Amino acid sequence: MLTMLIALAACGQEDGSAEKRNTPSTSNVKDLLNGQMAENADKLKKEKAQDVQTSDAKEKETKSENQAGVSSEKKTDVSEQVKTQEAADVDLTTLSSTMVYSEVYNMMVTPDKYLGKTVKMQGSFQYFQDETTGNEYFSCLIKDATACCAQGIEFVLSGDYVYPNDYPELNAEITVYGVFDTYQEGDYMYCTLRNAQLLSPTGEPTQG
Numbered sequence: 730m731l732t733m734l735i736a737l738a739a740c741g742q743e744d745g746s747a748e749k750r751n752t753p754s755t756s757n758v759k760d761l762l763n764g765q766m767a768e769n770a771d772k773l774k775k776e777k778a779q780d781v782q783t784s785d786a787k788e789k790e791t792k793s794e795n796q797a798g799v800s801s802e803k804k805t806d807v808s809e810q811v812k813t814q815e816a817a818d819v820d821l822t823t824l825s826s827t828m829v830y831s832e833v834y835n836m837m838v839t840p841d842k843y844l845g846k847t848v849k850m851q852g853s854f855q856y857f858q859d860e861t862t863g864n865e866y867f868s869c870l871i872k873d874a875t876a877c878c879a880q881g882i883e884f885v886l887s888g889d890y891v892y893p894n895d896y897p898e899l900n901a902e903i904t905v906y907g908v909f910d911t912y913q914e915g916d917y918m919y920c921t922l923r924n925a926q927l928l929s930p931t932g933e934p935t936q937g
Contacts, residue, residue, distance in 0.1 A: 817849035817906060821871070830873040833880040836909065840920050843909040848882070848922055851904045854897045855881060865892060869905045869922075884925040897927070904928040 821829045833850075836843050852871040858864070870881040884905050890896065897903055907922030 816847075818846035819843065819848045819909070821848065821850040822904060826872070826874040829871055830878070830880060833871055833882065836882065836920055837880065840909075840911050840918070844911065846909050847906065848909050849904065849906045849928075850882065850922075851902070852881070854899060854901045854903045856892060856896070856899060867892070867896065869903060882920055882922060884922040887924040887926060 819832070821832055824832060829850075836848075850869050850871065852869040855868045855870045857866045857868075859866070866883055867885070868881040868883045870879050872879045884907050886895075887907075904927070905922060905925050906928055907925030909920065910923045911918050911920055913919075
């Protein structure tokens with residue numbers, strides 16, 4: 730048994746050095762204690778420094794939150810203004826493809842119910858020019874859920890714009906916002922969005 734204890738104590742050591750290391754001298758103990766005291770002192774200094782840094786950080790964070798709060802309030806005010814300006818009576822962008830197609834169909838069939846209402850819709854940009862009259866027509870085309878049928882509404886941008894420089898590419902996805910109206914041309918009545926604006930994905934006008 731004694732032989733096993735000696736063997737375990739000396740595991741990995743040579744020339745009996747394990748026995749010497751397991752019985753440190755008085756000077757080694759003092760050195761160890763002094764080292765521990767020095768480490769404790771360093772720890773206290775570091776803890777105090779960390780406390781100061783933490784306090785400063787919290788103060789800065791509080792100031793930052795206060796500033797962020799003011800900033801967010803301003804942003805909220807601006808965003809609310811945008812929402813107010815761009816809020817639509819009929820927002821087709823929030824409906825499913827099936828519901829959008831149905832709503833546009835209703836506009837074509839019963840346009841009187843929508844006269845004067847603001848409409849926001851999303852679809853593909855289409856352009857047509859009548860070679861006989863030279864009139865240009867711009868529209869937003871919406872397909873149904875199966876993509877086999879389509880309904881479109883014309884729009885007239887508010888301002889002086891020239892095609893193609895001031896318009897999207899053909900078949901490009903667009904969002905348009907305008908006031909629903911009708912007009913007579915020949916024997917037929919057509920629907921259109923007057924004073925229209927093309928909107929970016931964030932809801933802001935893309936025209937200057």
